[in-house]
Amino acid sequence: MTGSPNGSMQTFLSEFQKDLAQGLLSPRVWNDPDLHQAELERIFTRCWVFVGHVSEIPTPGDYVLRYIGEDQFIMVRDEQGEIQLLFNSCMHRGSPVCRAEKGNASHFRCPYHGWIYKNSGDWNGAPQRARAYRKLDAAAWGLRKAPHVDTYQGLIFACLDPEAVSLREYLGDACWYLDVLFGLSEQGTSVAGDPHRWIVPSNWKSGADNFVGDAYHVQSLHQSLLEIDVLKGLGQDNSGGSFHIAVEGGHGFIGGRRSLPEPWGIMDYPPEVFSTFDLDRLDPSQRKFLEDGYGMFGFTIFPNLSFFQSLPNSDPNEPPRVFTLLRQWQPKGPEKFELWNWSVQWNSAPDEYNQAAYTAGVGAFGPSGIFEQDDTVAWAGGPPTGRSVFARQTMKLNYQMGMDGMGDYAIRTDWMGPGEVSTSPYGDMNQRRWWQRWSDQLMS
Numbered sequence: 001m002t003g004s005p006n007g008s009m010q011t012f013l014s015e016f017q018k019d020l021a022q023g024l025l026s027p028r029v030w031n032d033p034d035l036h037q038a039e040l041e042r043i044f045t046r047c048w049v050f051v052g053h054v055s056e057i058p059t060p061g062d063y064v065l066r067y068i069g070e071d072q073f074i075m076v077r078d079e080q081g082e083i084q085l086l087f088n089s090c091m092h093r094g095s096p097v098c099r100a101e102k103g104n105a106s107h108f109r110c111p112y113h114g115w116i117y118k119n120s121g122d123w124n125g126a127p128q129r130a131r132a133y134r135k136l137d138a139a140a141w142g143l144r145k146a147p148h149v150d151t152y153q154g155l156i157f158a159c160l161d162p163e164a165v166s167l168r169e170y171l172g173d174a175c176w177y178l179d180v181l182f183g184l185s186e187q188g189t190s191v192a193g194d195p196h197r198w199i200v201p202s203n204w205k206s207g208a209d210n211f212v213g214d215a216y217h218v219q220s221l222h223q224s225l226l227e228i229d230v231l232k233g234l235g236q237d238n239s240g241g242s243f244h245i246a247v248e249g250g251h252g253f254i255g256g257r258r259s260l261p262e263p264w265g266i267m268d269y270p271p272e273v274f275s276t277f278d279l280d281r282l283d284p285s286q287r288k289f290l291e292d293g294y295g296m297f298g299f300t301i302f303p304n305l306s307f308f309q310s311l312p313n314s315d316p317n318e319p320p321r322v323f324t325l326l327r328q329w330q331p332k333g334p335e336k337f338e339l340w341n342w343s344v345q346w347n348s349a350p351d352e353y354n355q356a357a358y359t360a361g362v363g364a365f366g367p368s369g370i371f372e373q374d375d376t377v378a379w380a381g382g383p384p385t386g387r388s389v390f391a392r393q394t395m396k397l398n399y400q401m402g403m404d405g406m407g408d409y410a411i412r413t414d415w416m417g418p419g420e421v422s423t424s425p426y427g428d429m430n431q432r433r434w435w436q437r438w439s440d441q442l443m444s
C-alpha cells in the first residue's frame with residue numbers, strides 16, 4: 001500500500017472538502033489522471049467491491065472474469081465450494097492464465113510456459129518440473145488472490161486490503177435495505193445470464209453519482225419518456241414520490257412510493273410474484289416499510305455498485321412489471337468506463353414473469369435502453385469540462401440543492417428504518433455524502 005497522498009493532492013483534497021461543505025465541486029474530478037491513479041490505489045484496493053452474483057458460479061469449477069478497479073480477476077468456485085478471486089496473471093512472467101470470459105475448470109494452465117494452478121489458486125506444477133524446478137517452494141507460487149471474499153443476499157464482494165473490516169461492517173445500515181430488496185424469498189435471486197457491458201465516454205463516478213440520489217434529472221433528461229407515457233404514474237411533480245436515504249459510508253438509496261392499485265402488492269409486484277414472498281424473513285420495521293407502500297428506485301453502494309428497480313410503468317402497452325438491475329461502473333482510465341448491467345430475478349417467480357421483466361429491463365437500461373441513451377450522453381459532458389483549463393479556473397459545480405434554506409428539503413423524524421431520510425427528492429444530500437466518502441478515502 002502506498003503512503004499518504006503527495007502534497008499537491010493533499011492540498012486539492014482539503015480544498016475539495018471545504019468546497020463540498022458549501023455544496024461546490026471542482027470539475028477536475030471528471031477527468032484527472034492523478035485522481036484516477038489515487039482512486040485505484042486508495043479506493044479500489046481498499047474498499048469492498050462488487051464482483052458478481054452467486055448464481056453466476058453455482059458449481060465447483062465455475063468461473064467468470066471480473067474486475068476490481070482496472071485489474072482483472074478470475075472469480076471461481078473452487079473444489080471446496082469457496083469463492084476465490086484470483087488475480088489473472090501468471091507468477092512466472094505475468095501472462096493471463098485464463099483467456100476465456102467464463103467456463104468451468106479444475107485448473108488454469110498458463111499458455112506461455114505451461115505453469116498450472118488449481119482453481120483455489122495454489123501452484124500445481126510446471127513442465128519439466130524435475131529438471132527445471134525441483135526445489136521450487138510450491139506454497140509460495142500460487143496466484144495472488146483477494147484476501148477477503150464474502151457475500152450478502154447473493155451479492156459477491158471482494159476486498160484487496162488484508163486489514164479491511166468485514167463486509168457486514170462495510171455495508172453497515174445498507175444491509176437493512178438490501179434485505180428488503182433481495183431477502184424476500186428463501187429461494188433467493190439469480191441474475192439472468194451474463195451482464196451486458198459496453199463502453200461509455202465518461203468518468204465512472206458519473207454513474208455512481210447519478211444512481212446514489214439524482215431523481216431530479218428524470219423530469220428533464222428523460223422528458224421524452226414522459227411524453228410517450230413510459231413514465232406514467234410518477235405523480236404531479238414527476239418524482240414518483242421519491243426521496244433520499246443516506247446511510248453511513250457514502251452508500252445511498254433513492255426511495256419511492258409504490259402506486260399501483262390492488263391486485264398489485266408490495267413494491268408493485270403482481271400476486272403471482274408477491275405470493276411467493278415470505279415477509280417473516282424481515283424484522284417488523286422492514287415489513288412496515290413494505291406494507292406502508294415504500295420501495296426503492298435506485299442505490300449506490302460505495303464505490304461503484306448501483307441498482308435500479310422499475311418505475312411504476314415502464315411500457316405503456318404492457319402490464320407493469322418490476323424489473324431489477326444491478327449496474328456497475330468499471331473504470332477504464334479517467335475518461336472512460338465500462339458499464340456492466342445484470343438483470344436480477346426472483347427464483348420463486350414464474351418464468352413467464354421473469355422473462356417479461358427481463359425484456360422490460362433491457363428496453364429501459366442496456367446498450368440500447370431508452371433511459372440509458374439519455375443518461376450516458378449527459379454524463380459524457382464531464383471529461384471535456386474537467387480537462388478545460390478555463391473550467392478549472394472559473395467553475396465549481398453546484399451540489400447545493402436541499403442545503404439549509406435552499407428549498408423545502410428536510411430530514412424526516414418519523415422513519416421506521418436506519419439512515420437519514422429526506423422529505424423530498426430535491427436535494428443533493430446523498431451525492432454530497434458519496435463525494436465526502438470519496439475524498440475521505442483518497443485522503444486516508
Ligand code: FES
Pocket residue numbers: 090091092093094095110111112113114115
Ligand atoms: S508466463 Fe505463465 S508459465 Fe510462463
Ligand SMILES: [Fe+2]
Pocket residue numbers: 217218221222371375
Ligand atoms: Fe437517468
